[in-house]
Amino acid sequence: MKFVFIIAGVLISVLTIAAGLIYVERRLLALFQDRLGPNRVGPFGLLQVIADMIKIFFKEDWIPPFADKAVFVMAPGILIATILLTFAVIPFADNFIVLDSNIGLLFFLGNSSLGVYSIVLGGWASNNKYSLLGSIRASAQMLTYEVFMGLSLVGVIMMADSFSLRDIVEAQRGGWFVIPQFVGFVIFFIAGIAETHRTPFDIPEADGELVAGYHSEYSGMKFGMFFVGEYMGVTLISALIATLFFGGWLGPSFLPPAFWFFLKTAFFICMFILIRASLPRPRYDQLMELGWKVLLPLVLLNILITGGVLIYTHSL
Amino acid sequence: MNDDLSLVSVIKVRFGESSVSALQTTADGTFTLWTKTDLVKDLLKFLKTEIIQPFRMLYDLTAIDERRRLKRSNQPESDFTIVYHLTSLDRNQDIRIKVPLIGEYPSIQSITDIWPSADWYEREIFDMFGIKFIGHPNLRRILMPKSWKGYPLRKEHPARATEMGPFVLDDQLREIADNDLKFNPEEWGLKTQNQDTDFMFLNLGPQHPGTHGLLRLILQLDGEDIVQLIPDIGFHHRGAEKMGERQSWHTYIPYTDRIDYLGGVINNLAYVLSVEKLAGIEVPDRANVIRIMMTELFRIASHLVWFGTYAQDLGQMSPVFFAFNDREKIFDIVGAITGGRMHPSWFRIGGVAHDLPEGWNTLVQNFIDYFPKRIREFEKVTIRNRIFKERTIGIGAYTSEEAIEWGVTGAGLRSTGYDWDYRKKRPYSGFENFEFDIPLGKNGDCFDRSTVRMEEMRQSLRIIQQCVNNMPAGSYKSNHPLTTPPLKERTMQDIETLITHFLGVTWGPVIPAGEAMVPIEASKGSNGYYLISDGDTSAYRSRIRTPSFPHMQMLPLISKGYTIPDLLSILGGMDFVLADLDR
Numbered sequence A: 001m002k003f004v005f006i007i008a009g010v011l012i013s014v015l016t017i018a019a020g021l022i023y024v025e026r027r028l029l030a031l032f033q034d035r036l037g038p039n040r041v042g043p044f045g046l047l048q049v050i051a052d053m054i055k056i057f058f059k060e061d062w063i064p065p066f067a068d069k070a071v072f073v074m075a076p077g078i079l080i081a082t083i084l085l086t087f088a089v090i091p092f093a094d095n096f097i098v099l100d101s102n103i104g105l106l107f108f109l110g111n112s113s114l115g116v117y118s119i120v121l122g123g124w125a126s127n128n129k130y131s132l133l134g135s136i137r138a139s140a141q142m143l144t145y146e147v148f149m150g151l152s153l154v155g156v157i158m159m160a161d162s163f164s165l166r167d168i169v170e171a172q173r174g175g176w177f178v179i180p181q182f183v184g185f186v187i188f189f190i191a192g193i194a195e196t197h198r199t200p201f202d203i204p205e206a207d208g209e210l211v212a213g214y215h216s217e218y219s220g221m222k223f224g225m226f227f228v229g230e231y232m233g234v235t236l237i238s239a240l241i242a243t244l245f246f247g248g249w250l251g252p253s254f255l256p257p258a259f260w261f262f263l264k265t266a267f268f269i270c271m272f273i274l275i276r277a278s279l280p281r282p283r284y285d286q287l288m289e290l291g292w293k294v295l296l297p298l299v300l301l302n303i304l305i306t307g308g309v310l311i312y313t314h315s316l
Numbered sequence B: 001m002n003d004d005l006s007l008v009s010v011i012k013v014r015f016g017e018s019s020v021s022a023l024q025t026t027a028d029g030t031f032t033l034w035t036k037t038d039l040v041k042d043l044l045k046f047l048k049t050e051i052i053q054p055f056r057m058l059y060d061l062t063a064i065d066e067r068r069r070l071k072r073s074n075q076p077e078s079d080f081t082i083v084y085h086l087t088s089l090d091r092n093q094d095i096r097i098k099v100p101l102i103g104e105y106p107s108i109q110s111i112t113d114i115w116p117s118a119d120w121y122e123r124e125i126f127d128m129f130g131i132k133f134i135g136h137p138n139l140r141r142i143l144m145p146k147s148w149k150g151y152p153l154r155k156e157h158p159a160r161a162t163e164m165g166p167f168v169l170d171d172q173l174r175e176i177a178d179n180d181l182k183f184n185p186e187e188w189g190l191k192t193q194n195q196d197t198d199f200m201f202l203n204l205g206p207q208h209p210g211t212h213g214l215l216r217l218i219l220q221l222d223g224e225d226i227v228q229l230i231p232d233i234g235f236h237h238r239g240a241e242k243m244g245e246r247q248s249w250h251t252y253i254p255y256t257d258r259i260d261y262l263g264g265v266i267n268n269l270a271y272v273l274s275v276e277k278l279a280g281i282e283v284p285d286r287a288n289v290i291r292i293m294m295t296e297l298f299r300i301a302s303h304l305v306w307f308g309t310y311a312q313d314l315g316q317m318s319p320v321f322f323a324f325n326d327r328e329k330i331f332d333i334v335g336a337i338t339g340g341r342m343h344p345s346w347f348r349i350g351g352v353a354h355d356l357p358e359g360w361n362t363l364v365q366n367f368i369d370y371f372p373k374r375i376r377e378f379e380k381v382t383i384r385n386r387i388f389k390e391r392t393i394g395i396g397a398y399t400s401e402e403a404i405e406w407g408v409t410g411a412g413l414r415s416t417g418y419d420w421d422y423r424k425k426r427p428y429s430g431f432e433n434f435e436f437d438i439p440l441g442k443n444g445d446c447f448d449r450s451t452v453r454m455e456e457m458r459q460s461l462r463i464i465q466q467c468v469n470n471m472p473a474g475s476y477k478s479n480h481p482l483t484t485p486p487l488k489e490r491t492m493q494d495i496e497t498l499i500t501h502f503l504g505v506t507w508g509p510v511i512p513a514g515e516a517m518v519p520i521e522a523s524k525g526s527n528g529y530y531l532i533s534d535g536d537t538s539a540y541r542s543r544i545r546t547p548s549f550p551h552m553q554m555l556p557l558i559s560k561g562y563t564i565p566d567l568l569s570i571l572g573g574m575d576f577v578l579a580d581l582d583r
Helices: A002-032 A048-058 A069-087 A104-125 A129-160 A165-174 A182-195 A220-245 A257-278 A284-315 B002-015 B040-050 B118-129 B171-181 B240-244 B253-257 B265-279 B285-313 B319-338 B360-383 B386-392 B400-405 B446-469 B495-506 B548-553 B555-559 B564-574 B578-582
Strands: B022-024 B031-034 B057-065 B080-088 B093-101 B107-109 B132-134 B200-204 B216-222 B225-232 B514-516 B526-533 B541-545
Touching: A002 A048, A002 A069, A002 A220, A002 A257, A048 A220, A069 A104, A069 A220, A104 A129, A104 A165, A104 A220, A129 A165, A129 A182, A129 A220, A129 A284, A129 B200, A165 A220, A182 A220, A182 A284, A220 A257, A284 B386, B002 B031, B002 B040, B002 B093, B040 B080, B040 B093, B040 B107, B057 B118, B057 B526, B057 B541, B093 B107, B118 B132, B118 B548, B200 B564, B216 B564, B225 B555, B225 B564, B240 B253, B240 B541, B253 B265, B265 B285, B265 B514, B265 B526, B285 B319, B285 B360, B285 B446, B285 B564, B319 B360, B360 B446, B386 B446, B386 B564, B446 B564, B548 B555, B548 B578, B555 B564
Parallel strands: B031 B093, B107 B132
Antiparallel strands: B022 B031, B057 B080, B080 B093, B200 B216, B216 B225, B514 B526, B526 B541
């Protein structure tokens, strides 16, 4: 019974956060951009989320006649499914976790690789040149950033001596991993932005160039799924950063552990939004260059040094 | 003048006494000579390549339907006249070469092999007058739809919809229109594949967030690399030149606002300056300074839109809001002074519409005090951003020679390091009395175009400050009888002044016959109205030379070999306005 409650708890909080982000992002962006943002519906415009939801549910869900129907319908589902599945291994608090798997981190990496299919298939099934270009870009970008997203975490894994996210948090009782693994943190953050294809790495979408990239042809709730999927991705990466580098639920005991976890996650979500408000978009080959020529050597160096230090301290 | 005469003798020595069939005096003082159809090509080539300090820029190329013109004193007989307007930046001199054509649908040799930039101009003349250019590589309609019947700028073509009968879009017409828009690569001489790859043709626009309006670009792509690009323009064509032949001299002013719709009164200025040249009106100092202040305010407003949208094109979403907020501050001032915002239509023939309101100087001064720190902030946020630099440095670069060859003016020319600004080189409205610098670039790439424009905003502020400090007293309108509408206190004196006023505001003023054009430095490049008066209440021909037209024509040249994101960077950096392009 408790298991069901946890699943329900995780599902509800993730979906609420993702939906709430529609409002939060719009208000925060407005704040950064000297304007007001949505403030009409309900107190402080809070009911905007509901208004948006109602709108998107009742929009005509149009499937273009030239699209590959089955794949077209499936693609947004894949995105939502893979992200939701990943939340299963994230510890919201000490005992607030759906599945404390000993391969938790690998499970996340595996799922995020599967997530690429949604974009590639979505773009391809749309049978539109802009979508196609978007999904070609997406697949190249994801392929690159998957590589050192995994590698950037190797340091954390070595230090915690486990793939289980719960163990990783526990291992940070002595100090957050962000300090010894700062390079890993920065690279994971960058890779995370690329993974969720948020600005400045929204190259598959690139609204000024490719109209809306891979989801140009999507409308109604299918578009809504891509939309909410993006926010869930942001939440996921923020939650992972909090877990892997900032001690997850650990924090002074005057507040419940889950609160600390949400607080840290919220902070990184806001960082995502701030970055979106401030940076221009690099060109797609420049992004690749940054990945392979700068980040990859850095991340390998990070592994080497972490390993070296660990062996040295163990041998003492 | 001496330059002009020596030029004539040079031409006569080279081509013989009969080569110059007539010299025409024009109200704007531009040296205008008539030559013959068979000679013109050699003459142009001679002027472009063989003389010392050659005329390297084809500033404008247009035609006049002369068949209903009455007052053509001493001009050779002609049904249609082709006008080549050349500029020599080295000499700081213009020359207009006119060629008479006889017949209903005459033809003439194309000069695309001398100036590649003649391509679009000749297509436009074909589109508007039905004149054929022999040897043109791709003579087809450019602004009007392919299925359009008739040639709009010919005098027999109706000017208003009410003269044309009701328009019905039936299925058949719709099918024709749809077919016209289908792109057929072979028609444009494009191959669909080479040995290694099948090319993809991407239709960018007419509806696309990156084109800033209704512009269609057809890309031949190899992956994301642009092999060839073809701009398809004309979606924003409103027949502004034709309207000029129907509206009175006075009532045409609001139409000019909407040519470069970001430039507001800068367009008014280009127009009224030409009309004043025709009418021989001297504008009082106060009106001149007010005009300068307003045009510089609009220059900043226009550059702000460029800045905001350019950052947006490069994926940075915030600057557009900052820029538009500040633009709103300018519009507050414009609103207080003129009562309008984007299109105040505030300049008048012989001055401006009203005197400045009380307290205008505090408003303007507040803005001058406020704005410099915003420019610094913009530079910090965008121009000095590393990603911005990566996206713009070395992208879409061209040399000064290429720029002049293609008729590029404005920031696009200055970014190559070529010092050319009409405000300095040919001061109008009293710009010679102001102190300001002309910012120059070096590499002629998107980044230099950006830095030049940012600096131009600072220089405009400097000019505005000088306007505030030294606003002369006096009248805001000239006392000249053709000033429209005349100063109120001079209208109600007796029956004569009453009649003059009545005629001026009902029929409009009668501007003496003649020709004039005053090129000015608009926000996007050089803008000019080539007005021909036949001594009537409206222009006989009003040719609008806009900067966006030659700039867009150069796009295929400077974007070849780049990728789609670079294309958007080049497009944004060009700072064009679709209404300015299509008119």
